[in-house]
Amino acid sequence: MFYKTILMLIISTTWMTAHASESKVSSRYGKFQIKESQTYPQGALYFNQKLVTPVIEGNNGLSIENIYKLQNNDVALVEEIGGSGCPVTLYFVKVTPTKQLTVSPAFGSCSDLIKVSAQTNQIVITMPDFMGAPESEEQERQVAKHKMTYIYDGNVVKENGKILKRSE
Numbered sequence: 001m002f003y004k005t006i007l008m009l010i011i012s013t014t015w016m017t018a019h020a021s022e023s024k025v026s027s028r029y030g031k032f033q034i035k036e037s038q039t040y041p042q043g044a045l046y047f048n049q050k051l052v053t054p055v056i057e058g059n060n061g062l063s064i065e066n067i068y069k070l071q072n073n074d075v076a077l078v079e080e081i082g083g084s085g086c087p088v089t090l091y092f093v094k095v096t097p098t099k100q101l102t103v104s105p106a107f108g109s110c111s112d113l114i115k116v117s118a119q120t121n122q123i124v125i126t127m128p129d130f131m132g133a134p135e136s137e138e139q140e141r142q143v144a145k146h147k148m149t150y151i152y153d154g155n156v157v158k159e160n161g162k163i164l165k166r167s168e
Contacts, residue, residue, distance in 0.1 A: 025064045027074035029095045034062050045078055047101055054103055056091050068118040070154050072097055086110035092152045104157045105166040109148040125150040
């Protein structure tokens, strides 16, 4: 009986943990949700119960960092959690008052040290450059000094002033 109780406790804890990672975040125009499934075991982004396309799925996980107001639109900042080679990849997902979605190209320096500044006409993200495991302390100091800036105006993402294109 004791072992059955322990087994049931483990099963229920595992089930709650697996489903606890499914999160919902409301915008003015609907709900963003991260759902795990057999197709997307690390989660995929949904809006109003429909899979967002192009699909944003987690490598090791997925999270909605925040919702920002940009002109009359809402913009979700979505973070794909990667591995040791690239811990973080970011996306902007814009939703209009008519509930139309636009997904930005993937962006970021792979660093998980993100600073966001949002105004009514743009969202600015700054982060240190990221190169993976440094070969020396000097190399680590040099990379830490170099900052990456990403600006989103609701239409394009610029990386240090240059427009990012979707790579597919």
